[in-house]
Amino acid sequence: MAPQTATRSKASSRSTSTKARRSTSAARSAGHGRFSGESPEKLRDHFREMTLIRRFEERAAQGYTQAKIGGYCHLNLGEEATVVGLMHALRTSDLLFTNYREHGYAIAKGIEPGRVMAELYGRTTGTSKGWGGSMHMFDVENGLLGGYGIVGGQIPLATGAAMAIDYRGGDEVVMCQMGDGTTNIGAFHEALNIAALWNLPVVFVVVNNQLGMGTTVERSSAESELHKRASAYRMHGERVDGNDVLAVREAADRLVERARSGGGPALLETVSDRLKGHSVVDPGKYRSDESAQAARQNDPVVALRAELIEAGILDEDAAADIETKAQADADAAVAFADDSPHPDPATLFDHTYATPVANDSRRLPADPVFPSSF
Ligand SMILES: Cc1ncc(C[n+]2csc(CCOP(=O)(O)OP(=O)(O)O)c2C)c(N)n1
Numbered sequence: 498m499a500p501q502t503a504t505r506s507k508a509s510s511r512s513t514s515t516k517a518r519r520s521t522s523a524a525r526s527a528g529h530g531r532f533s534g535e536s537p538e539k540l541r542d543h544f545r546e547m548t549l550i551r552r553f554e555e556r557a558a559q560g561y562t563q564a565k566i567g568g569y570c571h572l573n574l575g576e577e578a579t580v581v582g583l584m585h586a587l588r589t590s591d592l593l594f595t596n597y598r599e600h601g602y603a604i605a606k607g608i609e610p611g612r613v614m615a616e617l618y619g620r621t622t623g624t625s626k627g628w629g630g631s632m633h634m635f636d637v638e639n640g641l642l643g644g645y646g647i648v649g650g651q652i653p654l655a656t657g658a659a660m661a662i663d664y665r666g667g668d669e670v671v672m673c674q675m676g677d678g679t680t681n682i683g684a685f686h687e688a689l690n691i692a693a694l695w696n697l698p699v700v701f702v703v704v705n706n707q708l709g710m711g712t713t714v715e716r717s718s719a720e721s722e723l724h725k726r727a728s729a730y731r732m733h734g735e736r737v738d739g740n741d742v743l744a745v746r747e748a749a750d751r752l753v754e755r756a757r758s759g760g761g762p763a764l765l766e767t768v769s770d771r772l773k774g775h776s777v778v779d780p781g782k783y784r785s786d787e788s789a790q791a792a793r794q795n796d797p798v799v800a801l802r803a804e805l806i807e808a809g810i811l812d813e814d815a816a817a818d819i820e821t822k823a824q825a826d827a828d829a830a831v832a833f834a835d836d837s838p839h840p841d842p843a844t845l846f847d848h849t850y851a852t853p854v855a856n857d858s859r860r861l862p863a864d865p866v867f868p869s870s871f
């Protein structure tokens with residue numbers, strides 16, 4: 498097979514930034530014509546998937562407060578349109594790297610919700626056999642290469658995976674998801690530089706929910722239009738409304754296929770809102786009432802439901818059926834997780850290293866520091 502580098506042309510330096518269209522109800526109702534040419538079934542599928550993620554995350558929050566889930570737990574509430582639109586662009590064989598806010602991505606990439614919930618519950622049936630938890634989903638078969646808890650940790654790894662694809666002459670594409678705050682990590686700039694220099698098949702996606710924990714983009718980023726940072730590396734960058742599943746899908750489809758056909762890397766910024774705190778335990782006290790209320794008004798699941806009903810693509814009964822089914826699927830995921838076994842403590846160190854390591858300590862907290870034969 499000819500190396501992919503032979504067919505990949507240098508990335509265009511053209512900057513066709515699309516101004517984000519913030520989703521107001523007025524803009525939405527004016528835009529019904531945008532469904533023309535869309536398959537009604539596909540639109541219903543988008544709503545189905547977004548609703549499933551919403552219900553799944555609500556059950557995850559509940560499981561956390563019941564102490565069924567340990568560690569950290571960050572939810573995609575408010576980011577459902579972004580998640581579904583982005584994942585639409587990827588084939589199963591395409592590789593996805595995300596930050597720690599990845600439950601919805603795992604489901605939309607094709608992983609059974611039960612396996613995702615079981616990972617949250619720390620059970621052996623989870624995507625990482627229960628060792629990873631919320632922030633460390635991993636599933637090679639579905640092309641999910643993590644789930645990273647270190648802010649920006651995924652970016653050099655994703656870029657390396659894109660280099661591996663290029664080197665082997667494959668036609669897969671890497672998508673590297675991250676938050677707005679992550680664009681101030683040094684590795685972001687190093688990775689974008691090398692990806693552009695080597696014309697690698699990777700699409701970087703900045704999910705701009707306008708907050709990095711409690712800090713707004715404007716307070717943390719000198720260039721707050723984050724897609725413009727691509728231009729420092731002569732990389733294509735653009736911004737879309739992350740509450741609009743069709744806008745995200747269109748941009749993701751186009752940029753992924755562009756990367757697949759040798760067009761080079763790109764930076765896609767999606768702008769949406771975080772409906773709840775940074776993690777389940779964060780009450781979000783730093784946020785003004787107006788900002789929290791604006792986020793609720795932009796709720797992408799509520800908005801798509803209303804739009805589809807208004808356009809005659811769904812009626813109340815059909816929408817309610819989808820919601821009932823999503824709730825049942827989320828409940829079934831919880832039941833599957835709850836019924837699954839905990840890992841045997843004796844297996845705790847089994848996958849610490851990929852290859853055997855001399856003097857690899859397998860000492861558990863209650864074990865003596867020195868073996869009796871010492
Ligand atoms: C290297 C590093 N620094 C700090 C943290 C603590 N931390 C966890 S999430 C986060 C905010 C990241 O915000 P953003 O990139 O916007 O992602 P979001 O949580 O909004 O999805 C920080 C500072 C971390 N996990 N890793």
Ligand SMILES: [Mg+2]
Pocket residue numbers: 676677678704705706707708709710
């Ligand atoms: Mg953020």
